[in-house]
Amino acid sequence: MFDILFIGLSLSSILLLVALGLAVTYGAMGIINMAHGEMVMIGAYVAVLSNIWLGANLLLAIPLAFLVTAALGYGLERLVVRRLYGRLLDTLLATWGIAILLQQAIRLEFGLTFFGIHIEGLGSGLQNVPVPQFLQGTLGLFGLQLNSYRVFIVLVTLALAGLTWFTLYRTPLGMKVRAIIRNPQMASACGIDVKATNAITFALGSGLAGVAGVLMAGFRSVSPDMGATMVVDGFMVVVTGGVGSLLGTVAAAGILGEINALVAIFFNEIAGRASVLLVVILVILLRPAGLFSFKGR
Amino acid sequence: MTLKRRQFLTTAAVSAGALALPGYIRSARAAETVQVGALYSQTGGLSVVEKMLASAVQLAASEINAAGGVLGRQIEVIVEDGASDPKTFAEKAQKLVIRDKVETVFGCHTSASRKAVLPIFERRNAMLFYQTHYEGFECSRNVVYLGAVPNQQLSNYIPWIINTLGKKKFFIVGSNYVYPREMAKVSKSLIEAGGAEWVADEYLELGHSEWAVMVNKIKESGADVVLSHVVGDSIISFYREFRNQGLSHADLPICATVTSEIEIAAMGPEYAAGSYTSFPYFMSIDRPENKSFIQRYRDFVNDQKAITYHSLEAAYFQLFLWKQAVEKAGDFTADGIREGIRGQEYDAPGGPVKVDADNLHTWVTPNIGQWQPDGQSKIVDSYGQPIKPLPYSGYGETAENLFCTAAGLDSSKL
Structure with a gap:
C-alpha cells in the first residue's frame, strides 16, 4: 500500500512543481500566464545547455535555471504583463503569444538556424539530461525499493513549497504581495510600490517554473513543445485548490495525484486520468471558488 | 552567332534566375x-x-x-x-x-x-x-x-521471445491509439499460439510521460517480459522510469516494436542497453x-x-x-x-x-x-x-x- 501512496505522492509532487509558480502568478497576481509551461521548458533547456556547455550536473542547473527564468519573467512583466493588469483575457492572449515565441526561439535556435549555425542542445530535436549517479536506481526505505529520483523530486518540491510559503507569509515582500492580492488600490495608498512588487512576484513565479523544468528534464525528454500540456495541468491544480491559496494548491496537487495513482493502479491509466478530470469538474461545480479560498477579493 | 533581342532577354532572365537560385536551376x-x-x-x-x-x-x-x-x-x-x-x-x-x-x-x-x-x-x-x-x-x-506491417515485426519476434529467451508471461503496453492496439491484437494471437500467456494489456495516453504507475504495475504483475508498442516521446520516459524503479533488462527485458535508434539516442543508451526491438x-x-x-x-x-x-x-x-x-x-x-x-x-x-x-x-x-x-x-x-x-x-x-x-x-x- 505504501508504495502506491508513494507513487501518488510523486505524481502529486510533479503536479505541484508546475502549479507552484502558477499559484504565485495566477493565484496571487491574477495573470492567466499561458507562457508558464514555456518557462518550465526554458528551465529544462538550461539544464540541457549547462550540461553540454559547462559540464554542470542537474543539481547545479537548479539555481542557474531559477536565475535565468526569473530574469526572463522579470523582463516579461516589465515589457508586456505590466500593461495588462485587470484585463484577464488579454493576459491570456498576450502570454499565449509569448509562449509561441519562446517555443520557436528554442526551435530556431534564436534565429541562428537561418544562418546555418547550430547550437548543440537547441533546435527542434529531443534533448536529454544525464541524471547524477546517486539519483539513479532505487533507494531502500521502510523495506521498499523506491525510485531515488522520484524521492529527490518529492523532497525538492516540498522544499520549494516551504520556501514559497515562507516568502509569501513570513517576509516583508510576501506581506506586500498579500496586500496587493486583497486590494491593489488600497495597498498602493498605503505606500506599497505595487509595480515593483508585481515584477518581483512574477519573476519568482517564473523562477519556480524554471526549477520545475530542471527536475522534469531528469525523467523525460526535453523538447520545445514540452511545456504546452503542462500549463493545463498547472491551471487545473490551482483552480481546484482555490485561486490565491497556496495551501489549496498544495492540497489539490496532493489529492489529484493520489486519485490518479489509485485509480490507475486498480483500473488503468486512462481511467486514472479521466477520474482526475471528473474530480476537478465536481469541485468546480460544487465549490466554484475551489477547495480553499478566501472571500473579499 | 548573333542573338535576337527576345532570345537574349530570355537567356538573360534564365541565367539571372539560375545565378540567384542555384538550387532551382532544374526548374528552369x-x-x-x-x-x-x-x-x-x-x-x-x-x-x-x-x-x-x-x-x-x-x-x-x-x-x-x-x-x-x-x-x-x-x-x-x-x-x-x-x-x-x-x-x-x-x-x-x-x-x-x-x-x-x-x-x-x-x-x-x-x-x-x-x-x-x-x-x-x-x-x-x-x-x-x-x-x-x-x-x-x-x-x-x-x-x-x-x-x-504487424506480421513482419511480430511473426518471428514473439516465437523468438518465447523459445529463445524462454519467456512465458507477457505484459503488453502501448500508447492509446490505433497502431499499438492493432499490434496488441496480433501479438496476443501469436503469444497464445506459442503456448505463452499475456498477463496485462495496458495503454498510456499518447504523448504522456508519467510512467510511475505503469512501471509499478509491471513490477507487481509477475510478467517476465514486457512487449512495448509505446510510441514517440513517451518511450524515453518509459525506459528511464523502468530502470529507475530498479527493473533490469537482464531479468525482465523490454521487447519493443517502435523503439528505434532515434529514441535510444534521446533517452541515453544506458537506459535501453539489453532490451530488444524488432525492425x-x-x-x-x-x-x-x-x-x-x-x-x-x-x-x-x-x-x-x-x-x-x-x-x-x-x-x-x-x-x-x-x-x-x-x-x-x-x-x-x-x-x-x-x-x-x-x-x-x-x-x-x-x-x-x-x-x-x-x-x-x-x-x-x-x-x-x-x-x-x-x-x-x-x-x-x-x-x-x-x-x-x-x-x-x-x-x-x-x-x-x-x-x-x-x-x-x-x-x-x-
Whole structure:
C-alpha cells in the first residue's frame, strides 16, 4: 500500500512543481500566464545547455535555471504583463503569444538556424539530461525499493513549497504581495510600490517554473513543445485548490495525484486520468471558488 | 552567332534566375523534369523525424538525377509542409495533386496524416508512397506501403521471445491509439499460439510521460517480459522510469516494436542497453551498402553524427522502386506506376526488398536487435529472407487466404 501512496505522492509532487509558480502568478497576481509551461521548458533547456556547455550536473542547473527564468519573467512583466493588469483575457492572449515565441526561439535556435549555425542542445530535436549517479536506481526505505529520483523530486518540491510559503507569509515582500492580492488600490495608498512588487512576484513565479523544468528534464525528454500540456495541468491544480491559496494548491496537487495513482493502479491509466478530470469538474461545480479560498477579493 | 533581342532577354532572365537560385536551376528547364511531391512536416512536433524522411527522399532524388534521371528526365521534388497536423496534410496533398498535378507523392508519417490524405489520392487517382511501418488494416490501390506491417515485426519476434529467451508471461503496453492496439491484437494471437500467456494489456495516453504507475504495475504483475508498442516521446520516459524503479533488462527485458535508434539516442543508451526491438532495418546492419548509405546520408544532411533508422531507409529506397516502376510502365502516370511496381525488387541498404504483387505492401526481412550501451543494436536474430506483408493478419489473413489483393479488399472475409 505504501508504495502506491508513494507513487501518488510523486505524481502529486510533479503536479505541484508546475502549479507552484502558477499559484504565485495566477493565484496571487491574477495573470492567466499561458507562457508558464514555456518557462518550465526554458528551465529544462538550461539544464540541457549547462550540461553540454559547462559540464554542470542537474543539481547545479537548479539555481542557474531559477536565475535565468526569473530574469526572463522579470523582463516579461516589465515589457508586456505590466500593461495588462485587470484585463484577464488579454493576459491570456498576450502570454499565449509569448509562449509561441519562446517555443520557436528554442526551435530556431534564436534565429541562428537561418544562418546555418547550430547550437548543440537547441533546435527542434529531443534533448536529454544525464541524471547524477546517486539519483539513479532505487533507494531502500521502510523495506521498499523506491525510485531515488522520484524521492529527490518529492523532497525538492516540498522544499520549494516551504520556501514559497515562507516568502509569501513570513517576509516583508510576501506581506506586500498579500496586500496587493486583497486590494491593489488600497495597498498602493498605503505606500506599497505595487509595480515593483508585481515584477518581483512574477519573476519568482517564473523562477519556480524554471526549477520545475530542471527536475522534469531528469525523467523525460526535453523538447520545445514540452511545456504546452503542462500549463493545463498547472491551471487545473490551482483552480481546484482555490485561486490565491497556496495551501489549496498544495492540497489539490496532493489529492489529484493520489486519485490518479489509485485509480490507475486498480483500473488503468486512462481511467486514472479521466477520474482526475471528473474530480476537478465536481469541485468546480460544487465549490466554484475551489477547495480553499478566501472571500473579499 | 548573333542573338535576337527576345532570345537574349530570355537567356538573360534564365541565367539571372539560375545565378540567384542555384538550387532551382532544374526548374528552369521544366520540360526535362518530372515533378514529385514530398509531403512531410517541416514544422510542429513531428518535424524532427519527418524532416529526416524528407532529406532521405531528396538524397535519393539527387542520386537518381546524378545517374541520369528517370526515363531521361530529372526528378524535381516539391517539398510541402504538413505542419504535424492531419488537416494541413490534406490541404497540401490537394495542392500537390490538383494544382501541381503531380502523379506521385512521397510522404506522411503518422497513420492519422495518411488517413487524412487518402481520399484525395483515391478520388484524383494519384499515387502515395508511404514509408512508415504501420498497423495494417488498409488496402488502397493508390498507396504503396514501404514499411513493415504487424506480421513482419511480430511473426518471428514473439516465437523468438518465447523459445529463445524462454519467456512465458507477457505484459503488453502501448500508447492509446490505433497502431499499438492493432499490434496488441496480433501479438496476443501469436503469444497464445506459442503456448505463452499475456498477463496485462495496458495503454498510456499518447504523448504522456508519467510512467510511475505503469512501471509499478509491471513490477507487481509477475510478467517476465514486457512487449512495448509505446510510441514517440513517451518511450524515453518509459525506459528511464523502468530502470529507475530498479527493473533490469537482464531479468525482465523490454521487447519493443517502435523503439528505434532515434529514441535510444534521446533517452541515453544506458537506459535501453539489453532490451530488444524488432525492425527490418537497423543502422548497425553490417553490409557495405548500408555503410555507404549512412555515409551518403550524413554528407547530404551535413551532420556526421546523423542517425538512420527503419522509416528513413524506406523513405530512401522508395524512390528507387518508384523509378523501376516508371521505367517498366514507360510513363509517369499513377496507373502505370501501380501496375509497374507490382513485384519490383530492389537491393536496399538494409537488404533486399520487394513490392508485393497483390497488396502493394513491401516484403522486408524481420530482424531482432539487442540495444548495446553505445546506442547501436546487435542483430541477435534474423529471418534471413524477406517475408510477405499481410496487412490484415490481425483479422485472420494468411498467405493462402489473402484479404487484400490486386482487385482491392475482399471485405466479405473480414
